[in-house]
Amino acid sequence: MTATLPQRLLRDMLRIRAVEEAIAERYAEQKMRCPVHLSIGQEAPAAAAGAALAPTDLAVSGHRAHAHYLAKGGDLKAMIAEIHGKATGCCSGKGGSMHLTDLSAGFVGSTAIVGGTVPVGVGLALARQLAGRGEMVCVFIGDAVLETGVFYESANFAALRRLPVLFLCENNLYSVYSPLSVRQPAGRSLAEAASAMGLNATAGDGNDVLASHDLIAAAAARIRRGEGPQFVELATYRWREHCGPMFDNDIGYRSPAEFEAWRALDPIARLTRQLLAGGGIDNAWLAATSGAIKDEVDAAFAFADASPFPGPEAAFTDIWSPEVAACRR
Amino acid sequence: MPSMTYGEAIRDALAVALARDPAVLVYGLGTPDPKGVFGTTLGLQATFGADRVFDMPTSENAMTGIGVGAALGGLRPVLTHQRLDFALLSLDQIVNNAAKWRFMFGGRGSVPLTIRMILGRGWGQGPTHSQNLQSWFAHVPGLCVVAPTTPEDAKGLLLNAIFGEDPVIFLEHRWLHNVTGEAPEGFYRIPFGQARRLRAGADVTVVAMSLMSLEAAHAVDHLAREGLSCDLLDLRSLNPIDWPAIDASVRRTGRLLVVDAGQETGGVAGEIIAHAATRLWGDLRAPPRRLAMPDAPEATSPALTAAYHVRAEHIAAAIAEMLGRSTDTTPLVAARRFPHDVPGDWFRGPF
The missing domain is CATH 3.40.50.970 (Thiamin diphosphate (ThDP)-binding fold, Pyr/PP domains)
Known part of the structure; x- marks a missing residue:
């Protein structure tokens, strides 16, 4: 039976959380030897975007990209293998957690410099527009990207050329340990800043996945009608530490009370309650869905474990084109 | 053509x-x-x-x-x-x-x-x-x-x-x-990683690039009239570098001068000389030399740029010195009938 939209959104959020929790749980084994930036608590914008975008639409992202990659349809096994540094990883072991790609799913790439893929997404949109094709590009960003120059430069060009690009901003209030209050003037709205650059901007509750989906789908529809670049700001919260598997509410940059307040807004619990109450799912659906996700996640880790590491020669390949590499020998 | x-x-x-x-x-x-x-x-x-x-x-x-x-x-x-x-x-x-x-x-x-x-x-x-x-x-x-x-x-x-x-x-x-x-008409490609021999010679290998290759060509032509023979390689490609061409030339001449179009410290000339010192040591008959822009920004006043750049006369003098010879570079200087801060009569500013 085909899943309803709410079922799909819930399943995708459950799947993202299960993957992230499995990474957190197993991180101490020291087999995932790279930084990991988990999306636990802020799964809703990714899931909503994944459902609102067409499979042929493209996406780029930043350092906290697991959720975006998975929601866009990126291959789970290849992602887990990549985090394990294996040859079967989505970047053949050269990128790790912060560099994910699955071209077959339209997830072009995530990179590790804040704001770094913003112009790349705009350039992909330019290529699509010049080719007369209808697809759009979703650029996943966080609140800190609104502090980079390259965002304003890119937004300006996207507005100038009315490019089919959606800037999807997850505002989780922190850049590493630095709150918005030390980074931007009090009272400024990210959406208004984007709007001032010529982007059609809306904002909403990023822990309400149905509302998030509505906002993103409306923005995507405007892009498809040729109305130019859109910006959607979704307020959400990261539960774990900026980088790594632990909670960090005890180290002093944010309060346990703030965390608990956001945890009460858990997007997964909210939608689960709502669907159970309204008959959109039942406990059997929930058990079956969770069970299938667990099996898939276990299989992905087993795949990564069983996969070979790349050979040492691979450290020196894929730097230049074969043509140029040949004349460097 | x-x-x-x-x-x-x-x-x-x-x-x-x-x-x-x-x-x-x-x-x-x-x-x-x-x-x-x-x-x-x-x-x-x-x-x-x-x-x-x-x-x-x-x-x-x-x-x-x-x-x-x-x-x-x-x-x-x-x-x-x-x-x-x-x-x-x-x-x-x-x-x-x-x-x-x-x-x-x-x-x-x-x-x-x-x-x-x-x-x-x-x-x-x-x-x-x-x-x-x-x-x-x-x-x-x-x-x-x-x-x-x-x-x-x-x-x-x-x-x-x-x-x-x-x-x-x-x-x-x-x-x-x-x-x-x-230049040929229509479409053609020149692959990267290939130097071009601008002058063939036997006494010194001169590796240069961009505008410095022209200055070097003036110097090499001047020295040729005095009986000195230089192998002048225009690098064309700074990465990848045509090491086989440099190696073959230095093995023949035993002497290497690199004329860099950038600043001296951390420059391309240093890379080429390091390559020669580590790979071609047995072939070298004299210490390699380099000429480069000095480790200073270029000033604005013409009074401050007159001695800033490497020109043909400096290259000719350096080559002659490497060969234990001297050369009168007056003709090289005299050949430039325009001020030092423009490339030629065609340039009237501003940019």
Whole structure:
């Protein structure tokens, strides 16, 4: 039976959380030897975007990209293998957690410099527009990207050329340990800043996945009608530490009370309650869905474990084109 | 072969590329303006349309990243900076994205992006309009760096950059724009990593690049009249470097002078001399030498630039010294019948 939209959104959020929790749980084994930036608590914008975008639409992202990659349809096994540094990883072991790609799913790439893929997404949109094709590009960003120059430069060009690009901003209030209050003037709205650059901007509750989906789908529809670049700001919260598997509410940059307040807004619990109450799912659906996700996640880790590491020669390949590499020998 | 200026050769390469492949884009500040980037983009927008040849916002970093994205999306963008100095605003996109994309995604995606950077000099260009930071770019794995000297090479290397699969830093010296030479018509590519022998000789190997290759050619011709024979290699490509050509020449001559178009410390000349010292030690008959721009910014006043640059007479004197000879360089100086801060009578400022 085909899943309803709410079922799909819930399943995708459950799947993202299960993957992230499995990474957190197993991180101490020291087999995932790279930084990991988990999306636990802020799964809703990714899931909503994944459902609102067409499979042929493209996406780029930043350092906290697991959720975006998975929601866009990126291959789970290849992602887990990549985090394990294996040859079967989505970047053949050269990128790790912060560099994910699955071209077959339209997830072009995530990179590790804040704001770094913003112009790349705009350039992909330019290529699509010049080719007369209808697809759009979703650029996943966080609140800190609104502090980079390259965002304003890119937004300006996207507005100038009315490019089919959606800037999807997850505002989780922190850049590493630095709150918005030390980074931007009090009272400024990210959406208004984007709007001032010529982007059609809306904002909403990023822990309400149905509302998030509505906002993103409306923005995507405007892009498809040729109305130019859109910006959607979704307020959400990261539960774990900026980088790594632990909670960090005890180290002093944010309060346990703030965390608990956001945890009460858990997007997964909210939608689960709502669907159970309204008959959109039942406990059997929930058990079956969770069970299938667990099996898939276990299989992905087993795949990564069983996969070979790349050979040492691979450290020196894929730097230049074969043509140029040949004349460097 | 038709004769054309270096600037015309650049324009010809762009026109040939645009006509050959609809994926080619040409953009940059001033690209379609009435001056057309020193004439190198004149008329291209009228012929090929504003979708493919266009001006841009003063947003060097984003417009570089947009070039990366466009390249990943199947296009072949050419971005032009009227001075290399302006491109410094785009280092994040050049180094972290353009140069790394192929590698960091394990070969999934390539970035055929050409970035023209024009090198300024003289006429009061001053500290931030006259830098040649070629070695910065040559230092970055994943980038190709070329610095052609002749019209034929400018066209062939630019076409190779556009139709290759790597991000390329294309360094064109403002003082070369009016240099005339023969260049083939139509489409041709000159591969990277191949030096061009401008003069064949037996006594000293001279490796130079860009404008310095012209200065070196004047010096070598002067010395030839005095019976000294130099093997002059125009490097053309700073990464990859044509080591086989350098090795073969130094093995024959036993002497190496490198004339660098950038600053001395951390420069390309140092790299080539390190290569010779470590790989060709047994072949060397004299200590290698280098001539480069001094470790100082270029000042604005003509009074402060008169002794700043390496010129033919310095190269000739250095070569003669390496051979235990002396040379009268007066004719080299006298041959320049124009002030030191312009490339020739054709240049009347301002830029």
